[in-house]
Amino acid sequence: AQSVTQLDSQVPVFEEAPVELRCNYSSSVSVYLFWYVQYPNQGLQLLLKYLSGSTLVKGINGFEAEFNKSQTSFHLRKPSVHISDTAEYFCAVGLGITGGGNKLTFGTGTQLKVEL
Amino acid sequence: GAVVSQHPSWVICKSGTSVKIECRSLDFQATTMFWYRQFPKQSLMLMATSNEGSKATYEQGVEKDKFLINHASLTLSTLTVTSAHPEDSSFYICSARARVPGLADSSYNEQFFGPGTRLTVL
Numbered sequence: 001a002q003s004v005t006q007l008d009s010q011v012p013v014f015e016e017a018p019v020e021l022r023c024n025y026s027s028s029v030s031v032y033l034f035w036y037v038q039y040p041n042q043g044l045q046l047l048l049k050y051l052s053g054s055t056l057v058k059g060i061n062g063f064e065a066e067f068n069k070s071q072t073s074f075h076l077r078k079p080s081v082h083i084s085d086t087a088e089y090f091c092a093v094g095l096g097i098t099g100g101g102n103k104l105t106f107g108t109g110t111q112l113k114v115e116l
Numbered sequence: 117g118a119v120v121s122q123h124p125s126w127v128i129c130k131s132g133t134s135v136k137i138e139c140r141s142l143d144f145q146a147t148t149m150f151w152y153r154q155f156p157k158q159s160l161m162l163m164a165t166s167n168e169g170s171k172a173t174y175e176q177g178v179e180k181d182k183f184l185i186n187h188a189s190l191t192l193s194t195l196t197v198t199s200a201h202p203e204d205s206s207f208y209i210c211s212a213r214a215r216v217p218g219l220a221d222s223s224y225n226e227q228f229f230g231p232g233t234r235l236t237v238l
Contacts, residue, residue: 043209043229051224106159
């Protein structure tokens with residue numbers, strides 16, 4: 001079984017400041033890693049994913065994440081946030097090589113609030 | 117492309133009634149659809165995996181007789197909450213995995229999420 005921990009339930013940050021949203025996972029099998037964004041009363045949109053290869057993954061809207069196998073982490077970063085980045089962010093793991101990334105397990109989410 | 121819709125977007129019903137939620141892939145065929153529920157301020161929890169033409173696979177703790185899933189075509193899956201009670205009030209989200217000829221289930225294929233359906237049971 002796999003699990004995901006997002007330590008920060010809320011992260012306030014000023015506009016144009018950098019931000020890091022933390023994600024740690026545990027799994028006994030290989031996993032794929034994802035970050036999703038959810039705006040109020042909407043479904044999830046994929047920000048980025050790690051399947052294999054380079055540990056630094058770049059996604060949409062200027063976000064990037066780094067897979068660290070030894071620390072079992074997949075932290076999300078953005079060098080300069082915008083008001084429009086205010087949303088809920090979910091880290092997720094899916095079954096890896098044998099599972100096609102299916103059966104996603106989500107973290108509890110981090111509310112990013114960007115302030116002027 | 118890759119748009120998933122859900123209908124209705126919100127529904128209010130009386131306790132004891134049944135509610136059907138539709139999940140449609142609008143511009144692609146989906147061999148697999150997933151149903152999640154999300155309680156306020158909490159994460160999404162996978163309820164079941166629905167494959168076209170076969171019975172859904174439910175996660176542990178999810179009552180299959182209460183949450184009926186039908187995946188009758190490659191573009192439509194439905195979730196029926198039977199005899200709904202206030203504790204079933206939640207945000208239900210579906211996702212769809214596109215059909216790619218020759219692509220094995222073990223190969224990654226992105227899930228596209230619907231906008232969700234908010235169910236309130238009075």
